[in-house]
Amino acid sequence: MLYRQLGRTPWKVSEISFGAWAIGGAWGDVSDAESLAALNAAVDSGVNLIDTADVYGMGRSERLIAQLKRERKEEIVVATKAGRRLPTQTVEGYSPANLTGWIEDSLKNLSTDCLDLLQLHCPPTDAYYHPEIFGTLDSLVQTGKIRYYGVSVERVEEGLKALDYPNVQSVQIIFNCFRQRPADLFFEQAKKHGVGILARVPLASGLLTGKLTRSSQFAADDHRNFNRRGEAFDVGETFSGVDYETGLAAVDEMRRLLPPAFTVTQFALRWILMFDAVTAAIPGGKRPAQVSENCAASDLPALPAETMEAVRRIYDQKFRPAVHHHW
Numbered sequence: 188m189l190y191r192q193l194g195r196t197p198w199k200v201s202e203i204s205f206g207a208w209a210i211g212g213a214w215g216d217v218s219d220a221e222s223l224a225a226l227n228a229a230v231d232s233g234v235n236l237i238d239t240a241d242v243y244g245m246g247r248s249e250r251l252i253a254q255l256k257r258e259r260k261e262e263i264v265v266a267t268k269a270g271r272r273l274p275t276q277t278v279e280g281y282s283p284a285n286l287t288g289w290i291e292d293s294l295k296n297l298s299t300d301c302l303d304l305l306q307l308h309c310p311p312t313d314a315y316y317h318p319e320i321f322g323t324l325d326s327l328v329q330t331g332k333i334r335y336y337g338v339s340v341e342r343v344e345e346g347l348k349a350l351d352y353p354n355v356q357s358v359q360i361i362f363n364c365f366r367q368r369p370a371d372l373f374f375e376q377a378k379k380h381g382v383g384i385l386a387r388v389p390l391a392s393g394l395l396t397g398k399l400t401r402s403s404q405f406a407a408d409d410h411r412n413f414n415r416r417g418e419a420f421d422v423g424e425t426f427s428g429v430d431y432e433t434g435l436a437a438v439d440e441m442r443r444l445l446p447p448a449f450t451v452t453q454f455a456l457r458w459i460l461m462f463d464a465v466t467a468a469i470p471g472g473k474r475p476a477q478v479s480e481n482c483a484a485s486d487l488p489a490l491p492a493e494t495m496e497a498v499r500r501i502y503d504q505k506f507r508p509a510v511h512h513h514w
């Protein structure tokens with residue numbers, strides 16, 4: 188496992204880290220025992236950053252991470268998020284009282300007195316034009332409730348605007364073979380500002396593992412069953428917001444590009460790591476074997492330039508017209 192600098196924090200974090208949404212809920216049935224085994228497999232593979240949120244299973248994901256931290260001696264940086272407990276997303280909802288309350292709950296769930304990295308959880312675009320929200324985060328740093336903060340964004344524009352706030356350490360954004368827009372301008376700007384990037388939904392909710400087919404079925408409580416077009420929450424979080432059949436066809440083309448010894452999953456993750464602006468990819472994982480396969484992507488050789496160009500061509504032909512301008 189290789190490590191990269193996270194913003195201007197003191198932390199060098201694993202370039203393959205762990206996304207802890209699925210172990211909280213909304214991805215079908217998961218057992219806490221298996222989730223803990225997956226978390227332990229991540230630490231065994233060198234993962235030292237875990238991304239979670241207060242809403243992932245309403246504290247379940249955070250509590251599992253607290254349990255992991257009790258069991259392991261390694262230093263583990265936990266990046267959690269706040270904001271999605273609002274019934275509707277409004278700027279007013281990101282008030283000092285609400286932010287303080289959500290953070291107090293995360294502190295309890297994570298059994299700690301200071302959060303390592305708190306991310307605003309996809310607030311509305313207007314929030315980025317309200318400096319007082321970032322002022323509240325500064326106050327929470329001063330009172331010792333959070334050590335550092337960052338944002339998780341839906342749109343590239345929001346990521347760019349977030350760079351104006353000098354204490355933002357990280358921007359979490361969708362970035363994968365199907366969603367390449369951040370590489371255009373945003374990465375260069377984030378690097379200039381010394382801001383870390385967490386690449387979320389790196390496997391397009393499983394499409395980029397190559398295991399899904401036209402007839403794949405998902406459990407009733409799995410968001411891949413009810414949020415394909417963003418009906419329940421934002422467009423883009425399920426299958427990266429791309430057309431499912433187009434995604435399958437693109438994966439079939441990508442199979443032809445795999446270097447020897449790469450799985451489709453590892454190819455998708457190694458592709459992300461080719462961008463030095465990215466601090467870490469945060470694939471979700473529910474089972475130890477998935478996590479070990481994902482982490483091994485860090486040890487695989489760089490992809491040749493012609494392979495990178497071929498992935499760019501697939502994007503240009505299959506996805507750019509539908510998704511590039513949307514965010």
Ligand SMILES: NC(=O)c1ccc[n+]([C@@H]2O[C@H](COP(=O)([O-])OP(=O)(O)OC[C@H]3O[C@@H](n4cnc5c(N)ncnc54)[C@H](OP(=O)(O)O)[C@@H]3O)[C@@H](O)[C@H]2O)c1
Binds near residue numbers: 207359392393477
């Ligand atoms: N708004 C936000 O801030 C936001 C939104 C979305 C995600 N995130 C963060 O980003 C993380 C990653 O995104 P994501 O979990 O949505 O999607 P993802 O990482 O693209 O896909 C994860 C899913 O793919 C499957 N998978 C993972 N590794 C695999 C492997 N090696 N082989 C086969 N299947 C594998 C697993 O599901 P199955 O086994 O069930 O197929 C897993 O839950 C989340 O966990 C969360 O921390 C944040």
